[in-house]
Amino acid sequence: GFELTSPKQLERLEKINKEETFKGYEDPIRTTLKKEDNRPKISLWSVLKSMVGKDMTKMTLPVVFNEPTSLLQRSTEVLEYCSLLDKAASIDDSPTRMIYVAAFAASEYVSTVGRIAKPFNPLLGETFEYARPDQGYRVLVEQVSHHPPISALLAESPSWSYYGEANVDTKFLGRSFDIKHLGTWYVELYPGKGVVNQRGQRVDHETYTWKKIRNSVVGIIVGNPTIDNYGEMQIRNHTTGDYMSFDFKQRGWRASSIGEVKGEIYSHDGKLKYTVGGHWNSKIYAKDATKPDAAKFLVWEASERTEMMFHLTNFAASLNAPQPHLLPVIACTDTRLRPDQRAMENGQYDLASSEKTRVENKQRAARKRRELSGEKYEPAFFVQAKHPVTGETYWKYKDNYWVPRKDGKLRDYKDIF
Numbered sequence: 001g002f003e004l005t006s007p008k009q010l011e012r013l014e015k016i017n018k019e020e021t022f023k024g025y026e027d028p029i030r031t032t033l034k035k036e037d038n039r040p041k042i043s044l045w046s047v048l049k050s051m052v053g054k055d056m057t058k059m060t061l062p063v064v065f066n067e068p069t070s071l072l073q074r075s076t077e078v079l080e081y082c083s084l085l086d087k088a089a090s091i092d093d094s095p096t097r098m099i100y101v102a103a104f105a106a107s108e109y110v111s112t113v114g115r116i117a118k119p120f121n122p123l124l125g126e127t128f129e130y131a132r133p134d135q136g137y138r139v140l141v142e143q144v145s146h147h148p149p150i151s152a153l154l155a156e157s158p159s160w161s162y163y164g165e166a167n168v169d170t171k172f173l174g175r176s177f178d179i180k181h182l183g184t185w186y187v188e189l190y191p192g193k194g195v196v197n198q199r200g201q202r203v204d205h206e207t208y209t210w211k212k213i214r215n216s217v218v219g220i221i222v223g224n225p226t227i228d229n230y231g232e233m234q235i236r237n238h239t240t241g242d243y244m245s246f247d248f249k250q251r252g253w254r255a256s257s258i259g260e261v262k263g264e265i266y267s268h269d270g271k272l273k274y275t276v277g278g279h280w281n282s283k284i285y286a287k288d289a290t291k292p293d294a295a296k297f298l299v300w301e302a303s304e305r306t307e308m309m310f311h312l313t314n315f316a317a318s319l320n321a322p323q324p325h326l327l328p329v330i331a332c333t334d335t336r337l338r339p340d341q342r343a344m345e346n347g348q349y350d351l352a353s354s355e356k357t358r359v360e361n362k363q364r365a366a367r368k369r370r371e372l373s374g375e376k377y378e379p380a381f382f383v384q385a386k387h388p389v390t391g392e393t394y395w396k397y398k399d400n401y402w403v404p405r406k407d408g409k410l411r412d413y414k415d416i417f
């Protein structure tokens with residue numbers, strides 16, 4: 001929706017097009033699943049009460065507690081509101097760009113409402129790709145480690161990249177089921193007019209980082225499980241030195257406290273520039289803090305949601321769609337081809353359960369084989385490297401997915417399902 005102006009933006013656009021990213025994405029976007037829920041009713045607490053103290057990877061739950069998405073797809077769901085990043089890149093002033101980056105970081109939480117189900121744990125080497133010709137971006141996610149479960153994600157568009165490591169530490173404590181996020185998330189913005197860094201030089205992009213806040217499922221024992229997301233997010237613009245503290249309040253007794261957020265954006269010299277407020281489950285506003293009588297303005301608003309099975313959002317319903325043009329093009333390791341999850345989506349719960357056991361056994365056998373032959377597992381599309389800006393280790397894309405994909409070379413490069 002925003003004009004691309006800089007040579008860097010045009011170069012990024014050309015790469016995305018030259019690699020035929022949108023090949024296979026010709027079908028209409030699926031936005032819903034069927035409505036009726038024919039799952040057997042089992043109380044969550046009756047199954048969970050024997051599992052206090054366990055983490056999610058060690059819990060074997062009946063497949064009816066799953067939803068037909070994988071954790072690779074749930075990481076991709078963050079991109080539902082990525083037009084906020086397009087908007088950010090269209091702005092010349094860096095603290096103002098931070099407002100939209102922060103709204104993007106908060107917007108992912110609205111999709112958690114009502115989703116009290118276990119996503120499929122990706123198999124080692126499982127991948128997921130997603131591209132949107134209507135919005136000009138593409139995403140690639142790969143499960144790079146099984147113990148602990150870690151996925152690496154890279155999303156790219158002409159004016160931004162979003163990448164990081166999904167690495168969650170889960171624990172069921174009886175009263176609540178808690179999810180802590182260990183990975184760092186990065187946004188690189190390529191504004192049309194470039195960026196002035198802290199040394200006064202004009203450069204073509206800026207780098208932001210933050211860590212995700214905590215998710216917590218409460219109300220399990222009383223039979224009314226709900227999800228809360230809370231904690232302090234520190235967003236830093238490493239290039240200009242701007243920073244923000246963004247507070248996600250823990251759910252209290254007042255209805256208005258549910259989803260409440262409050263943040264302050266400072267420029268590199270410590271001057272308060274903007275305040276940000278609202279709710280991650282509905283709307284986010286910002287206000288110029290340098291003008292005493294400034295009015296707040298709307299930054300982000302959650303999309304309407306049609307009710308459907310598993311309470312998926314309309315965006316989430318698009319992720320696993322078996323689109324006829326796409327299925328022959330994607331890598332053979334793509335979640336869309338995973339048989340147990342497909343059976344679950346089709347309402348075939350017994351098949352889903354037996355297929356889940358089969359693919360997990362297959363994964364175990366492959367690990368045994370590697371152990372016996374002394375082979376070290378290497379992810380296909382990402383490699384660990386030192387980040388040029390933060391100095392932290394991160395998963396760097398090897399730039400070897402989209403070209404082989406367009407040439408049909410990922411159709412049988414591996415057998416994991």
Ligand code: CLR
Binds near residue numbers: 048065108179
């Ligand atoms: C939240 C948004 C993040 C990515 C992310 C990672 C882990 C997800 C979490 C999100 C939402 C809540 C989640 C969690 C893993 C397990 C937990 C789906 C999507 C569910 C609610 C736990 C349910 C467990 C019972 C059914 C036993 O960007």
